[in-house]
Amino acid sequence: MNVSRKILLHTSTVASLIVGTLILTEPAHAVEPTSNGRGASTEQVGGGKKAGIYAAARIQYSGSVAKGGGTGNVTSSDVSWTPPPCWYAPYLSAKDFKKKMSKDIESTKNSPGMTGTAGAAIGEMERHYEDGYGWTDTPGYKDYNIENDGKGMFWAGVENPNEPDYLKRTSCTDLPFWVENGEAPPPQYEEAISPEILAALAYQHMELPDTKVTLAPEANTKVNLPTWAWLDKAVFDEVQATAALNVPGFNIQATTTARPVSLKLEPGTKDAETYPASGECVINADKSIGEPYAKGKADRTPPCGLKYFRSSGDGTYKLQATITWEIAWTGTGGAGGDLPDGTFGNEQAVTVQEIQAVNR
Incomplete structure (x- = not known):
């Protein structure tokens, strides 16, 4: 000052x-x-x-x-970054x-x-x-x-x-x-309003699709049985939000675009392992994630999935599926740049039974 x-x-x-x-x-x-x-x-x-x-x-x-807008829509992966x-x-x-x-x-x-x-x-x-x-x-x-x-x-x-x-x-x-x-x-x-500030506000207001992954087995999985997980490209696409200010003599706008890049699986218990080991499933060339299970793949390790080592008993495990989104913006006058990656996900209830079985 x-x-x-x-x-x-x-x-x-x-x-x-x-x-x-x-x-x-x-x-x-x-x-x-x-x-x-x-x-x-x-x-x-x-x-x-x-x-x-x-x-x-x-x-x-x-x-x-x-x-x-506000909380619950998309969370910045950079904890030090916040909208203005x-x-x-x-x-x-x-x-x-x-x-x-x-x-x-x-x-x-x-x-x-x-x-x-x-x-x-x-x-x-x-x-x-x-x-x-x-x-x-x-x-x-x-x-x-x-x-x-x-x-x-x-x-x-x-x-x-x-x-x-x-x-x-x-x-x-x-x-x-x-x-x-x-x-x-x-x-x-x-702090005067600018395309960059509008881009950050669009980021804050952005609503991303729910992250419900498809699992196989779908309803109940078994102890020590690899569970396949995937997201189809049809439900896994980029998202855009625009913020604009239009008053006499001053018109600016910015569009923030979120592009999905990976899926993070967290089993909800330490008695499990993920595929790959990091739990981070990257996006495929066709914009899908993972690979759908099909007959004859029972002996293969899923490219994206998990395996539970202990039954969930009378309850369920809370599988957390979180997508990481790369976020960039463009605005009036050719302005633009990158914003911190965003994350958005939700929980899925998974029942694990103490029955040895093989998917055929």
Whole structure:
């Protein structure tokens, strides 16, 4: 943080009480299934109705996305990586911003205890937007920049509602700032919405298909009998999710693509072994995983599968089948890159009987 923005810090604390941060809300309309049947098109809107003013920021998700996004959809294999906790996005036009700020500042000034440092901060912020008072890289505005109404928008902080850490979620505390239509936000606002941020949000909202592997024997397997496991290519394909922000003079989007690369089998007990020994079954050339069991393969070792050494008794073992997905993104202006691999899986109940048998 540079010097001028440090000066703004105490003013921003008061500003957060006056302006508030935009919070992504639940979609205002019903979610409709997409053509691939694996997800839903939905949108989440920044801000909302307050005093007759609507925030303009709107992120729309499409493709294979889960309503609301967040936990449970895809988990990053890189524990240090998380989607952005907050960002800056278009907020209000000059006229709407003036209307809202003028009302909120006046209300706050008349609140009990608004003296001393707090009162000075309010006055400083009022001068910033009304009288052109600014800092080194933070210019002030005359009459809320009304003369440029329609030529740009004021941007403000947006919280990611799926970020559990409140301090991270509310860390975009800089005062709302003006961005001309078609122009990029000033470089000091590193958290300004961008194709890369949209790609990370699409990642967070992505809904992947359930990982239910086909087993042979299908219902009950036997102790010391190799159990074959596989996934057909028809149910094991890449998944895409897109996030887009479209407001006057500023339109960007990013598409995140998840491509399956391997299947990890965990038997649910130490009394078992996997094939291969690592339990990691790689994808085949035809985009399938493993090999279907067929008559005559009983004496062969399955390329993907497992063997149990002990009966499950009156219960079952919880076989965990997890797919690793390679994830990349492309966005507006030719931007793109890789994101951390994602994992997604579920449990399957496996009954193991204490009967020696051979699959013929």
